[in-house]
Every structure is written in structure tokens, then in C-alpha cells.
Amino acid sequence: MNETAAPTAAHSALSAPRRGPAQGGKAVAWMRENLFSSWWSTAVTLALAYLLIRYAASFIDWAFVKAIWSVPTGANGLPDTTSCRDNPGGACWAVIAEKHRFILFGTYPYEEHWRPMLVCCLFVGLYIVSAMRRFWNWRIVPIWLVTLTLIGILMWGGVFGLSYVPQERWGGLPITLILATFGLAFAFPLAILVALGRRSRLPAIKAICVLYVELIRGVPLISLLFMASVMFPLFLPEGMNIDKLLRAQIAIILFAGAYLAEVVRGGLQALPKGQYEAADALGLSYWKKTLLVVLPQALRIVIPPLVNTFIGFFKDTSLVLIIGIFDLLTAGKTAFMEPHWQAFGVEVYVVLGIIYFIFCFAMSKYSAGLEAELNRHRRR
């Protein structure tokens, strides 16, 4: 740090500009440097600033100034949305005020909404705990097992005095979080096995793993989801049936497994060869070598790309809309199906966007911070 700072200081002392006479001279200097450094830069800045102000102003006008926040109940007991429809220049947030419980929790029994609410909090808590480096060891496994069991009990009920809620009535945000989290929890061990298999010297095992990864990565997720919804029933023996959500969950696990396997393989390849050789030299067996030497180091390397892959799956769970599973996006899309709300899809999508953005942005910031921290030793 010190040896790089010294020349810079000397350099800036030599060519330091004279201090501006007025207050805020620093701000002016900063603007000169970063906004108006040349005539070309100035022109771009002015043009962009004009566009930005113009569009930001019209957005604020739409979203706040002209917006309608609630509508009265009409004569037939339904909300009367004429005021919204006569106001095309402004947003109609009344649709959110009216439908937010439905968007978040779908058709879950209304008086039991605290349960999916608590489930969402548990999921967020689980993410936060998993993000802490203090828990990056064996302790993370029981934490996940306990939390996921608790979530299952809360959603289904039927024990401890909780009323039973069939799975068909679940919906909204909990479904999105369940698909993403359970998907990761099951896909991750699968991915590790496949990644190890792909690096294996045994040709038959290697061939199976390569085939699996390349097949899955070559087709879109939708085709797997279609397969789950129309072909899985044919795969099972007569009389045996698994419900739609579980089928979609299996498709997501298979899909995620292939992508995560490639990420893990990246970590296995990035590990210096000396580590493998040293473990061999100690006479460790394959599984001891893998579990004690290789995986702890390889997985640490790939945590940032793993988080990025997880963001991808979190977004991709929205695709279950196409096979009619009631996740957050489907609930939002259904919320404005009624004729009197039909014109206000954009408002609903904006709110859904904010929810998805909060989750994904938090994860991507975390991943970026982690990457910087893990790479600290590589910088001068």
C-alpha cells in the first residue's frame, strides 16, 4: 500500500491544481474531471442529463403525482376502477393495495397468512446465516435440515394444532423461495457427484456424467418443465402419482444440477495439481482425498460463481408460470385477470420487479463483495 501511495502523492503534489477561491471548489474540480473533461464528454453529459431528467420526470409524474392509491367499492360490491381508467397518465396502485395479499401468498387460507409470511422470513434468515463465513463448515448442514423441516411443517400444518393446508392452495412468494432453495439444496450434492464423475479416470462414469451435463445444458429449461408436466406421469408405474409442484421441482433440480456441476468442476480444475499429488503421497484413499483435501478448497474458490448461478435459478423459477404452477409471477399475473383490473398489468409487474430485484440485487452485491475479499491476496 505505502510504496504505491508514495509516488502518487508526489505526482499530485507536483501537478496539483491551485485551490479554487470559492467554496465547493472540490466539487467543481470533480465535475470538470468526470463530467466535462472534453467537448465530446460535455456534449454526452448534457444530452444524457437532458434525457434522464425528462424521463425521470415523466416517470415520477406517472408513479407518484398522477397516481391513484385506492379506489372506492362500487354498487355491486366490487372495487370501482373507473377513476383509474379515466386517468391514463397515472399509475393505479389501487390494484396493489387491493391484491397484495393474493400476489404474495396466492390462495393460501386468508386467516393463516402468518404462516407463509413466517416461512418467507425463515428463508431470508437461512440465506443470511448461509452468507456468513462463520458458518461455512459442517454446522451449515444441520441448520439447513432444521430450517427446511420447519418450513415444511409451517406450510403443510396438520401437527402442533396447525390446520392442514393442501399443497394445491400454496402460492406466491413461498413457492418461488421453495423452488429455488430446495432446488439448490438437492442440486448441490448431485452437482458435486457429477463434477467429480466428470473428472474421474473411469471412462464409463465419465461418459455418463458428460452426457447428463451436455444434454441438460443444450436444451431450454422450458422443455424440461414440459417434460415434467406431461411426460413424468408416463414414466411412473400405474397408480403411482406425484403432484405437479414436486415434478417441477425435480425438473429444476436436474437442470440446476448440470449447471452447478460445471461451476464445481471449474473449482476442481482451479485447484493446483500439487494438492492432489500431496494427498496421494499421504496415501489417502479417493474419498478421503476428495472430502478432506480437494472439496474444502475447491468449493471455497467457486462460492462467488455459485452465488451467481443461484441468482440465475432464483430468476428461472419464474418459468414455472408456463406449466401453470402458482409462483410469485403467476400469482401476479392472475391478480389482474379480473375484468376491472385488467388494464393495470404494468403496475403489478413493476411491484413484482421490485420484489425480485431486492432478492437478486442483495445476492449479487454479496457475491461481488465476497469475490473482492477472496481475491484480495491477488492484488498488489
Next chain:
Amino acid sequence: MSSASDDPRHARPAPRRSFRLSWADERVRNLVWQVLVVGLVGGFVYWLWSNTAHNLEVRRIATGFDFLGREAGLPIAESLIPYDPSMTYLRALTVGVLNTLKVALAGIVLATILGTFLGIARLSRNWLVAKLAYWYVEIVRDLPLLLQLLFWYALLQGLPGPRQALNPIEGVYLSNRGLKLPFIEWEPAHSWALVAVALGLLATLFYRRAMRARQMRDGVPRRVWPFALLAMIGAPVGVWWAMGAPFTPDVPVLRGFNFRGGVDLSPEFFALLLGLTLYTAGFIAEIVRAGILAVHQGQWEAAQALGLPRGKVLSLVVLPQALRVIIPPMTSQFLNITKNSSLAVAIGYQDIVSIANTTLNQTGQAIEGIAIIMLVYLSISLSISLFMNWYNAKIALVER
């Protein structure tokens, strides 16, 4: 446990050890593991297969691809080749494949241009440009693509009808019927001019190779651009001129309830293209930025020390090195656009997934329908990755 300690491999050529049927023999262990795994996987697949065969028989579902020759009877809104519902399923599926390729190709080109631009903008010294590009990338990458597609589609449907269409530039109309663009009346002269452009490109490549070879011999650099200009622009314009220089603008005009003339982008196609392009451009921007940053600062400095002007520093030193970092992740983005175009089914653009889905609903032959979808995507994915691997190998660093 491991035989590594007494392994004589490194000391002298290994003598052929006799095959002992013991767990201590690595070969035995390897064989057992492989037989076990293959047996499990094979058994599982066989179990699924026999269940499926049994179920198909019980439910009296026909198998095989005979349905491809039957009349489809499904209407398709937009098609690159002549099509009507009385044609076969095979024809309908071909239309679907072409629609997928159309949106994927357009998306790849547009997203690459926009993404490169944004990636460079993120490194701009202008604070406002860099910040705007940063927030664009951040927002676009953190929202599900399906949500973005539905949003654009809802927004397009909320637009006024053709009579009150938005008209940002003369001849361009945006309404709930989609986007109308002006074009020219296509004549043979235009096709021949395009052929001339292709030939010119080919000739330029050969010319450049020949000039490079000469430079290798005598060390004198030769200019290629005058020849390129002549071959790729001069010759086509000449062809077009010689054939009578036809030029009739074809501007969309409002007739009754809709527009006539011009090029027509349906709302479904436009929303899908817009969504795919804006979404993927965010990812491509990050790839381009990472690629440029991956070129070591010393390379810039060394090139400048040699006295190269800024443009040549970029084109001769920085970009060729950045490209090596950029190409592999770029390939997966191109594959992603192609695979993501399957989301078309959610907004009603009739791509291969949408048409195959209708087909399997009409015929009840789910397995064949899904097999067709997977086959189409696998072959597209394979072609793109083969091409990009070839290109990647061509520009790869030549090492020892």
C-alpha cells in the same frame, strides 16, 4: 489403501502385473465401481422405459412420428415460408424452427452491438455515462427475463390502436399492432447488389491474406482498405447502378383499421426481441468489460511506449487479447439467447416450443413432441458451439 506408495510406475517401466481378484487391486475396484454405476443408471432408465411402454399401451397412445405427415390444422400468425393450416405438421414445425432462428439471430446481433457499447460505457471516464451503464446492467440482470417479457408485452398492448399510433420518426409507427418500419420495394437489382457485397468480402479476405504474405517476405506493410472499399462498396453500388438504380420507398400508410406496406414486426415478435436484446445486452456488457479489464495495464503502457497511436493500441494490442477472454463466455450468451427465445410461448409468439406444444396437445403424443423440441435445441446449440470453438481456436494464444 491406495497403491500409490508401492507404485513402481515412476521408477521404471511397469511390469505387467497379474490380474488378481482382490479389492486391493485398483483395476478390480475401478471395474466394480463402473459396473455398479452403469448398472444403477441403466436399471433406472430401463425401469422408466418399461413403465412408459406399459402406460402408453394401457392408455392407447399412438407412438412414432407418423403424425408429422398429417394435416396440422393449426393457424400460425407469422411465417417466413408459405404456410396455411391445411399443410402438414412437419411444415408447421419447420415454420416454428424458422421463427426461433429468426428471433435468435436478430437478438444475437442486436444484443452484441448494444452489449459491447454498454460494456465500453461502463469503463468510460465520464461519471454519468459509467453510472447509467452500471445501473442499466444491474437492473436488467436482476429481474427474471420472463417478467421483463410480460412487462414489455403488457406495455405494447397498452399502446393506442393504429389510428392513434405513436409516430416518433416519419414512417415509423408504434401501436398495439406492433412496429411498422419503412423499407424499399425489393427488386432483383438489390439481391444482385447483396451478392456483390458477399463476393467483395471474400475478395477482400483473399487480398488481405496475399498482402500479409508479401509483408512477411519483405517487411513492407501494405494498405488493404482502398481495395476493401472498392470491393465491398464500390462494386455493389456499380451493380445496382448498372441494373437501373431502382429505388422506390415503401412507407407504411394507414388504410382502414391497419397499416399497409413497409416492414411489419408483430407485437409478440417485437416484445420478445426487445426483451431478449435488453436482457442479454446486460450480460454481454459485463463480459466485454471484464475482457478489457483482463488485459494487463502493462500491455497498454508497452504499446504506448512503442509509439503506437491510441487506435492502434486498441486494435493491435488490447482487443486481440481481450477477445480471448471474451469469446468463451460470449458463446454461452449466444446459446442463452437461443434457449431463452423459448419463453416466446408465454407471450404467444409461435416459435418451435409453442408449435410443438400445440402439436402434442392435438395429437396426444407428448414424448415425440418433447423429443422434437429437445432435438432442435440440441442441434442449434451444437452448431453454435462448434462454430464458436472453431473461432476460439483460431484466435487462441499460440503456446509452446
